[in-house]
Amino acid sequence: MTDIKLAVESVGMKFQTTEGETEAISDVSFSVQAGEFVSIVGPSGCGKSTILNIISNLTQPTTGEIKVNGKVGYMLQRDHLFEWRTILKNCLIGPEIQGQDLKAARENVKRLLKTYGLEEFMHHYPGQLSGGMRQRAALIRTLAINPDILLLDEAFSALDYQTRLAVVDEVWSILRKENKTALIVTHDIAEAISISDRIVVLSHRPAVVKNIYTIEFTHPGLTPLENREDEKFRYYFNAIWEELDVHVTSE
Amino acid sequence: MSRVNNISPERKAYIKQIKQRKASIHMVQISILILFFVLWETAANLRWIDPFITSQPTRMFKTLKVLHSSGSLYLHIGSTIWETFIGFTVGTMGGILIAILLWWSNFLAKVSEPYLVVLNALPKVALGPIIIVWMGNGMPAIITMALLISIIVTIISMLNAFLNVDEDKIKLLKTLGATKYQILRKVILPASLPNMISALKVNVGLSWVGVIMGEFLVSKAGLGFLIVYGSQVFKLDIVMTSVIILAIAAAIMYVGVSYFEKKILKWQQ
Numbered sequence: 001m002t003d004i005k006l007a008v009e010s011v012g013m014k015f016q017t018t019e020g021e022t023e024a025i026s027d028v029s030f031s032v033q034a035g036e037f038v039s040i041v042g043p044s045g046c047g048k049s050t051i052l053n054i055i056s057n058l059t060q061p062t063t064g065e066i067k068v069n070g071k072v073g074y075m076l077q078r079d080h081l082f083e084w085r086t087i088l089k090n091c092l093i094g095p096e097i098q099g100q101d102l103k104a105a106r107e108n109v110k111r112l113l114k115t116y117g118l119e120e121f122m123h124h125y126p127g128q129l130s131g132g133m134r135q136r137a138a139l140i141r142t143l144a145i146n147p148d149i150l151l152l153d154e155a156f157s158a159l160d161y162q163t164r165l166a167v168v169d170e171v172w173s174i175l176r177k178e179n180k181t182a183l184i185v186t187h188d189i190a191e192a193i194s195i196s197d198r199i200v201v202l203s204h205r206p207a208v209v210k211n212i213y214t215i216e217f218t219h220p221g222l223t224p225l226e227n228r229e230d231e232k233f234r235y236y237f238n239a240i241w242e243e244l245d246v247h248v249t250s251e
Numbered sequence: 252m253s254r255v256n257n258i259s260p261e262r263k264a265y266i267k268q269i270k271q272r273k274a275s276i277h278m279v280q281i282s283i284l285i286l287f288f289v290l291w292e293t294a295a296n297l298r299w300i301d302p303f304i305t306s307q308p309t310r311m312f313k314t315l316k317v318l319h320s321s322g323s324l325y326l327h328i329g330s331t332i333w334e335t336f337i338g339f340t341v342g343t344m345g346g347i348l349i350a351i352l353l354w355w356s357n358f359l360a361k362v363s364e365p366y367l368v369v370l371n372a373l374p375k376v377a378l379g380p381i382i383i384v385w386m387g388n389g390m391p392a393i394i395t396m397a398l399l400i401s402i403i404v405t406i407i408s409m410l411n412a413f414l415n416v417d418e419d420k421i422k423l424l425k426t427l428g429a430t431k432y433q434i435l436r437k438v439i440l441p442a443s444l445p446n447m448i449s450a451l452k453v454n455v456g457l458s459w460v461g462v463i464m465g466e467f468l469v470s471k472a473g474l475g476f477l478i479v480y481g482s483q484v485f486k487l488d489i490v491m492t493s494v495i496i497l498a499i500a501a502a503i504m505y506v507g508v509s510y511f512e513k514k515i516l517k518w519q520q
């Protein structure tokens with residue numbers, strides 16, 4: 001019936017260090033359908049990044065398992081463009097590492113750069129680009145390996161608020177247009193509501209799933225920025241805010 | 252990248268001012284040099300100073316001519332430069348290779364840490380006599396000394412640079428499924444390039460120190476030998492001439508490295 005791209009099944013994670021044991025994740029399960037945008041929100045340090053690391057195979061979970069149906073691309077918090085490579089070369093790092101056909105990859109990347117307004121900066125070094133442009137380049141670098149599922153970890157938090165709103169809109173429409181599935185970690189409840197089909201709310205560490213919201217606006221099919229004007233936006237915001245149970249004094 | 256057309260008058264004035272300032276800095280630098288030599292010459296001629304122990308430019312020039320016509324000048328310069336070059340190259344390359352090895356194996360790095368610290372603190376000159384006993388009275392001993400002086404610092408500073416490469420850059424490659432070798436090639440080495448260049452710069456100086464030290468101790472040829480020999484027979488002309496040649500050679504090598512730096516780090520500006 002539906003096409004599940006990613007399933008997280010009873011995942012638990014305990015970190016061992018010389019100082020002791022940290023149970024980051026207790027028991028987390030959820031799944032993401034093809035073409036769906038799912039956000040994860042939760043208190044700081046509850047294990048959100050750890051979940052993404054487990055999905056992308058950087059960390060082995062202590063318990064539980066991950067089922068991935070397709071190729072995963074990971075977009076980190078800062079753009080991490082390599083200063084010593086031009087934008088084009090930066091975007092080609094993925095195909096290079098994975099030993100893909102570089103000629104085809106270059107054509108593909110050039111097409112993406114052109115479509116998303118970076119064509120004339122192709123041979124520039126990252127230092128010569130603005131923050132928003134760099135983030136777009138980082139997205140194209142992630143897309144260059146043709147992933148089906150994108151993991152975004154606070155991918156916009158290094159940007160100032162104005163740029164951030166614009167970049168979120170941009171990235172959202174790029175991912176929609178390229179038919180991607182996305183799992184997005186963010187601190188920003190409003191951002192999560194504006195871009196997601198569903199939102200997974202995690203508890204304090206060790207994390208369990210507290211609730212999963214399905215976001216249905218009164219006017220579906222609009223952009224994230226327009227969604228912020230929807231009547232139901234505030235309702236979702238308050239509900240998730242309550243759920244997160246943020247104690248300003250204790251955190 | 253620069254906007255060539257549409258230069259405003261303000262911009263023109265600014266560029267002109269910068270150029271003038273640069274020119275006047277060069278002028279003063281050259282004048283100081285000339286003045287220094289003229290003063291030296293005059294002071295010696297008027298016997299304000301004793302040219303027997305201070306030498307003087309004209310006498311140095313004569314010495315240079317004698318050394319030139321006897322052909323020994325080039326033997327000395329050649330062997331010093333050769334020793335420095337080999338010491339520098341092997342010390343730098345070897346240091347970088349060992350640093351790569353230690354980066355590769357964290358276990359090895361931890362094991363070698365105390366040894367590196369002690370070797371780094373130890374004045375390498377103290378090893379001079381041992382090296383001479385082991386390697387004999389010649390070029391290999393000198394090169395070894397030059398190499399020892401630069402290799403330990405290179406290992407320590409390069410390993411430090413490797414370990415300080417942004418974790419997230421490495422993570423980025425790991426998410427793409429990179430092997431350890433790919434991480435080395437694509438991030439660690441290029442990210443450490445600026446540190447590598449500054450290691451080169453430091454090593455140029457250190458290799459000269461090592462070679463001249465070595466030549467003081469053992470050699471039969473080279474600028475260091477000339478300096479020691481000159482002072483022993485009390486011919487300060489030879490000593491001073493050698494020092495000046497040394498200064499010029501060191502400066503040329505430094506300029507070479509700086510040029511290399513500019514070529515390589517074009518993404519840095």
Ligand SMILES: Nc1ncnc2c1ncn2[C@@H]1O[C@H](COP(=O)(O)OP(=O)(O)OP(=O)(O)O)[C@@H](O)[C@H]1O
Nearest residue numbers: 015016017022024043044045046047048049050051
């Ligand atoms: N490699 C590790 N070794 C030991 N402990 C770790 C490691 N990685 C994460 N942790 C711990 O696991 C917990 C969850 O970390 P994680 O980075 O996943 O949280 P997060 O939800 O992404 O936090 P934030 O919102 O601040 O980004 C934290 O308490 C952290 O200290």
Ligand SMILES: [Mg+2]
Nearest residue numbers: 048049050153
């Ligand atoms: Mg995190």
